[in-house]
Amino acid sequence: MKVLDIYRRPPLHIAEGVGSGEHLLIAYSPIFKRRYALITDYYRGCTIGCRFCYYRFIEATKDFIGTGKVLRMARDAEEFIEAIELSKITGRLVIVGGGSDGAMIEKELWKIAEVFGDRLRGKLLLVLRRAPLGPGVAEQMESFDFLRYGTTITPLGPEIGTPIREELQLKGLEKFVPDPSRVSVELGPITPKNYRQLGRVVEALADMGFEAVIYRGVSVGTFNLDRKAVLKMLFEHGFITREQYEKGLASPGYYYSLKNELAEGLDGIVRRAIEDAGLRAHRYSPTFYHEEWGVPIAFNRDNRVRDFLYEKYDVENPSTARVRRALERFGYEVFDIERREKGVFEVSLDRPLTEDIAMAIGEDLRIALIGRPYVKSPTVELLVNHYIPNGVVHLPEENLRLLMEVVG
Ligand code: SF4
Numbered sequence: 001m002k003v004l005d006i007y008r009r010p011p012l013h014i015a016e017g018v019g020s021g022e023h024l025l026i027a028y029s030p031i032f033k034r035r036y037a038l039i040t041d042y043y044r045g046c047t048i049g050c051r052f053c054y055y056r057f058i059e060a061t062k063d064f065i066g067t068g069k070v071l072r073m074a075r076d077a078e079e080f081i082e083a084i085e086l087s088k089i090t091g092r093l094v095i096v097g098g099g100s101d102g103a104m105i106e107k108e109l110w111k112i113a114e115v116f117g118d119r120l121r122g123k124l125l126l127v128l129r130r131a132p133l134g135p136g137v138a139e140q141m142e143s144f145d146f147l148r149y150g151t152t153i154t155p156l157g158p159e160i161g162t163p164i165r166e167e168l169q170l171k172g173l174e175k176f177v178p179d180p181s182r183v184s185v186e187l188g189p190i191t192p193k194n195y196r197q198l199g200r201v202v203e204a205l206a207d208m209g210f211e212a213v214i215y216r217g218v219s220v221g222t223f224n225l226d227r228k229a230v231l232k233m234l235f236e237h238g239f240i241t242r243e244q245y246e247k248g249l250a251s252p253g254y255y256y257s258l259k260n261e262l263a264e265g266l267d268g269i270v271r272r273a274i275e276d277a278g279l280r281a282h283r284y285s286p287t288f289y290h291e292e293w294g295v296p297i298a299f300n301r302d303n304r305v306r307d308f309l310y311e312k313y314d315v316e317n318p319s320t321a322r323v324r325r326a327l328e329r330f331g332y333e334v335f336d337i338e339r340r341e342k343g344v345f346e347v348s349l350d351r352p353l354t355e356d357i358a359m360a361i362g363e364d365l366r367i368a369l370i371g372r373p374y375v376k377s378p379t380v381e382l383l384v385n386h387y388i389p390n391g392v393v394h395l396p397e398e399n400l401r402l403l404m405e406v407v408g
């Protein structure tokens with residue numbers, strides 16, 4: 001693996017538009033987004049190089065997926081952890097390995113975890129890793145009780161588009177995990193090619209002492225692919241309904257035209273296979289994080305109430321003054337706040353609410369926050385004139401200098 005220092009990467013040209021601010025963060029910041037967790041990378045880029053990896057198709061990372069080159073996003077562990085500590089969108093769960101693979105930081109993880117434990121007490125550090133787990137993992141898990149691992153198992157991986165084989169992943173889990181309750185396993189993508197292998201994988205996990213897994217539906221990207229043909233194939237195999245097929249065709253797309261969807265019948269088959277093996281089946285990662293690890297959750301997503309969370313868990317119902325203060329802390333001028341129902345707040349602001357901020361406030365107050373206006377992801381203008389001056393995301397000094405050079 002050839003590690004390039006971010007300070008020596010050639011400047012990128014990023015055209016203004018929704019998402020362009022996030023692409024700049026992907027290029028220059030250790031933290032690049034906030035969903036049910038804060039998503040970070042110590043290195044960006046991935047030596048594994050799955051065919052379906054969407055980081056292949058974006059300007060900021062395309063040269064670093066499967067090419068053997070990766071980018072170091074912070075000078076050292078202290079600088080990396082400081083960026084997390086000082087970013088206002090931080091939350092209870094911090095993911096490292098969002099656009100990379102946790103196996104690449106195995107050596108550095110000792111130092112990262114040590115500083116994390118000193119400065120970010122009460123938070124959990126989740127290392128995402130598709131590469132099979134190795135001997136260092138057991139020791140690290142025993143040394144740091146806040147450390148979690150997460151892996152995605154794609155049955156028949158090489159046929160679906162990843163070089164990582166599930167047999168090796170299962171062996172790694174069996175041999176090196178001292179406590180399965182601290183590992184999240186996501187099964188997927190589940191496709192017409194591999195769904196028959198699921199039963200075997202979940203039985204192996206149950207034999208190891210796993211009690212819960214997450215299963216994912218199908219996703220269809222918006223880059224470099226015949227979207228109509230893929231959607232048609234999934235529809236014809238019964239993986240998506242006609243409604244989902246049409247939704248995928250019509251979607252303007254933001255990385256995905258269809259994300260994590262599964263027709264009800266197939267969903268039932270997969271769920272039964274998992275439950276028959278004696279495991280709890282989570283369809284979405286937030287229910288896993290919440291129920292298995294006690295992570296608080298936001299009740300909003302994509303500027304709507306996330307109904308299945310709202311119906312399942314107790315939403316909080318803070319005062320509108322508290323919601324206003326939370327928004328002002330992020331630099332907004334609040335024109336109006338309406339409580340639509342218990343724990344659901346619709347706010348009118350001087351500039352768009354973004355998914356990063358909505359998820360951070362939603363988790364902090366345990367509410368659903370709906371913004372007018374809203375954009376899913378920051379533009380360059382929002383990044384430069386709102387995120388950076390208000391500390392929404394904190395960038396190490398040199399990273400910030402580079403980003404500002406690109407913006408001009
Ligand atoms: S392991 Fe993850 S980050 Fe790496 S290439 Fe595959 S999908 Fe992309």
